[in-house]
Amino acid sequence: MIIEAQKLFKEYRMGGTTVAALDGVNLNVEAGEMLAITGPSGSGKSTLMHILGCLDRIDSGRYILAGEDISRLSSNQLAEIRNRRIGFVFQTFNLLPRLNALENVELPLLYAGLAHAKQRAHEAIAAVGLTDRAHHRPNQLSGGQRQRVAIARSLITDPALILADEPTGNLDTRTGDEILTLFASLNATGRTIIIVTHESDIAGRCRRQIAMRDGRIVAETRN
Amino acid sequence: MLISTTIKVGIRSLWANKMRSFLAMLGIIIGVAAVIAMLAMGAGAKKTVMARIDAMGTNLLAVRPGQTGMRGVASGTSQKLTLEDAEAILADTKGVQRLAPAVTGSVQAKYMNHNSRTSVVGSSVTYLPIRDFTVEKGKAFTETQVEQTARVAILGPVTVDNLFGLNDPLGETVKLNGINFTVIGVLKAKGFDFDDQIIVPYTTAMKQLFGLDYLREIDIQAEEGQNLTEVQDAMTVVLRKRHKLLGNAPDDFNVRNQADMIQAAQDVIRTFTILLGGIASISLLVGGIGIMNIMLVSVTERTREIGIRKAIGAKERTILLQFLMEAVITTGLGGLLGVVAGAGAAKVIAKMSPNFATEIEPFSIILSLSFSAFVGIFFGFYPAWRAARLDPVEALRYE
Numbered sequence: 001m002i003i004e005a006q007k008l009f010k011e012y013r014m015g016g017t018t019v020a021a022l023d024g025v026n027l028n029v030e031a032g033e034m035l036a037i038t039g040p041s042g043s044g045k046s047t048l049m050h051i052l053g054c055l056d057r058i059d060s061g062r063y064i065l066a067g068e069d070i071s072r073l074s075s076n077q078l079a080e081i082r083n084r085r086i087g088f089v090f091q092t093f094n095l096l097p098r099l100n101a102l103e104n105v106e107l108p109l110l111y112a113g114l115a116h117a118k119q120r121a122h123e124a125i126a127a128v129g130l131t132d133r134a135h136h137r138p139n140q141l142s143g144g145q146r147q148r149v150a151i152a153r154s155l156i157t158d159p160a161l162i163l164a165d166e167p168t169g170n171l172d173t174r175t176g177d178e179i180l181t182l183f184a185s186l187n188a189t190g191r192t193i194i195i196v197t198h199e200s201d202i203a204g205r206c207r208r209q210i211a212m213r214d215g216r217i218v219a220e221t222r223n
Numbered sequence: 224m225l226i227s228t229t230i231k232v233g234i235r236s237l238w239a240n241k242m243r244s245f246l247a248m249l250g251i252i253i254g255v256a257a258v259i260a261m262l263a264m265g266a267g268a269k270k271t272v273m274a275r276i277d278a279m280g281t282n283l284l285a286v287r288p289g290q291t292g293m294r295g296v297a298s299g300t301s302q303k304l305t306l307e308d309a310e311a312i313l314a315d316t317k318g319v320q321r322l323a324p325a326v327t328g329s330v331q332a333k334y335m336n337h338n339s340r341t342s343v344v345g346s347s348v349t350y351l352p353i354r355d356f357t358v359e360k361g362k363a364f365t366e367t368q369v370e371q372t373a374r375v376a377i378l379g380p381v382t383v384d385n386l387f388g389l390n391d392p393l394g395e396t397v398k399l400n401g402i403n404f405t406v407i408g409v410l411k412a413k414g415f416d417f418d419d420q421i422i423v424p425y426t427t428a429m430k431q432l433f434g435l436d437y438l439r440e441i442d443i444q445a446e447e448g449q450n451l452t453e454v455q456d457a458m459t460v461v462l463r464k465r466h467k468l469l470g471n472a473p474d475d476f477n478v479r480n481q482a483d484m485i486q487a488a489q490d491v492i493r494t495f496t497i498l499l500g501g502i503a504s505i506s507l508l509v510g511g512i513g514i515m516n517i518m519l520v521s522v523t524e525r526t527r528e529i530g531i532r533k534a535i536g537a538k539e540r541t542i543l544l545q546f547l548m549e550a551v552i553t554t555g556l557g558g559l560l561g562v563v564a565g566a567g568a569a570k571v572i573a574k575m576s577p578n579f580a581t582e583i584e585p586f587s588i589i590l591s592l593s594f595s596a597f598v599g600i601f602f603g604f605y606p607a608w609r610a611a612r613l614d615p616v617e618a619l620r621y622e
Contacts, residue, residue, distance in 0.1 A: 079537060079538040082535065082536050096531060113225070153535065
């Protein structure tokens with residue numbers, strides 16, 4: 001079991017009112033699953049993604065990631081978890097504009113203080129088919145290429161879990177399709193992948209789908 | 224993350240904003256340059272003044288008539304210094320090697336159609352060795368010439384220039400206040416204001432030139448190794464006795480001790496240097512505030528970058544170090560450039576005015592470099608801390 005989450009609660013204050021972004025979410029994810037979280041905006045799917053990605057903390061509940069209880073860790077320990085156990089892929093790619101593709105991919109290894117960073121970054125770039133673009137900066141790459149760089153970066157520390165937040169949202173259909181194919185092939189090699197999306201055809205390519213509304217899981221389907 | 228990587232990242236982001244980084248640095252450059260230049264001027268002034276005091280001779284006490292009273296009201300009658308006073312001091316004070324009575328005044332010196340206003344010192348044969356003068360051309364006057372009230376004069380090199388130009392002055396006659404004197408010697412140049420004066424026998428000066436029966440000054444040279452203050456105290460006792468001063472009556476003469484002069488000059492220069500350095504370091508402080516300002520803007524502007532870095536595993540400490548490093552690189556580099564600029568400024572100042580020496584001490588470089596590094600850490604810390612404490616979710620949302 002990669003993820004064991006029980007009764008996750010998270011509230012936000014918006015002006016005077018309190019919004020329950022997560023209202024008692026229970027979620028278990030097995031290793032090697034490919035899971036889609038869907039729902040309209042404001043349904044809490046982004047919040048769930050932030051919680052699962054250890055970017056944010058829950059108000060109450062229990063979250064165990066790869067056997068480790070996350071609920072009580074310090075922000076430094078969370079940074080370490082994000083570095084080693086989780087790979088992020090964002091809608092807007094979130095590459096550092098001043099670094100080239102290779103340096104972007106290398107960065108998590110530098111933060112981890114791991115050896116052979118350059119060589120591993122080269123391998124990761126090769127794995128997403130961008131060897132000839134390794135020394136280009138993000139603004140010299142197409143959207144699809146940027147997302148591939150981001151995926152290479154998410155894989156570089158060999159994490160247990162890949163979290164993708166609307167990974168095809170800024171891409172045309174054909175490129176989006178290529179990215180999803182890349183995710184599928186990664187999943188085939190045993191990676192656990194969670195994709196947050198509001199597009200049903202993207203969700204349809206995942207074996208398991210979870211629908212959220214008002215901070216709760218309202219439906220679950222498996223293909 | 225390795226420190227070398229942090230430095231590389233810091234330099235890279237500074238380079239990405241060249242203009243802004245340079246302007247931020249400029250405050251530090253100016254501040255450090257000002258500190259270096261001010262301290263160099265202080266050190267130069269100290270060297271000049273010490274050389275000036277040294278050129279007066281060594282182990283000197285100068286006695287002059289007048290009261291040293293602090294209250295500003297002269298009480299009792301003030302006595303004059305006489306030749307007998309000088310003889311008594313020489314005879315009765317322990318530790319005195321030699322002394323020279325002196326009368327001074329300003330005269331109009333004339334040779335052919337050249338005129339010059341200059342000062343005349345009338346003194347004994349001991350004056351030249353006490354005051355560390357050497358005769359370069361011709362010779363000094365003798366005891367006999369002093370006794371005979373001879374009208375002979377030794378001229379300073381500047382006075383020679385003024386009156387004779389390139390002509391040989393030896394054996395020529397100059398008119399001092401209308402009285403003819405034969406030039407028998409020319410002094411070797413010593414620098415400062417010592418080179419424009421005329422030295423004549425005190426007998427001639429007192430009787431013929433100024434019409435005085437008292438002295439303006441007695442220059443006393445203590446024996447080598449004597450404590451000047453002890454000699455001064457002994458001399459004061461002798462002179463008080465001769466002037467019949469009893470009990471608490473204030474001295475009717477005034478002793479300047481060379482050791483005290485050195486001390487006083489050093490104190491003044493030190494105060495001055497601290498003052499100038501202090502003012503200069505305020506500009507360094509202002510530069511530091513400029514750095515903080517730029518850093519805060521930079522942190523806000525790079526909120527998203529910070530969010531990304533945090534998402535992929537940068538710890539708070541790593542982010543803090545990254546921004547701190549940028550600040551320290553800015554001030555460190557600015558400090559180095561400031562040292563170069565300050566040294567250049569000091570050289571220019573020294574070139575522009577020949578009387579103003581500057582000297583750059585290694586200490587001042589170390590001081591200003593470490594101060595600027597400190598400024599970087601101090602003013603860079605708050606922006607870096609703000610960056611480190613950013614919430615990753617908020618930071619990633621930032622547009």
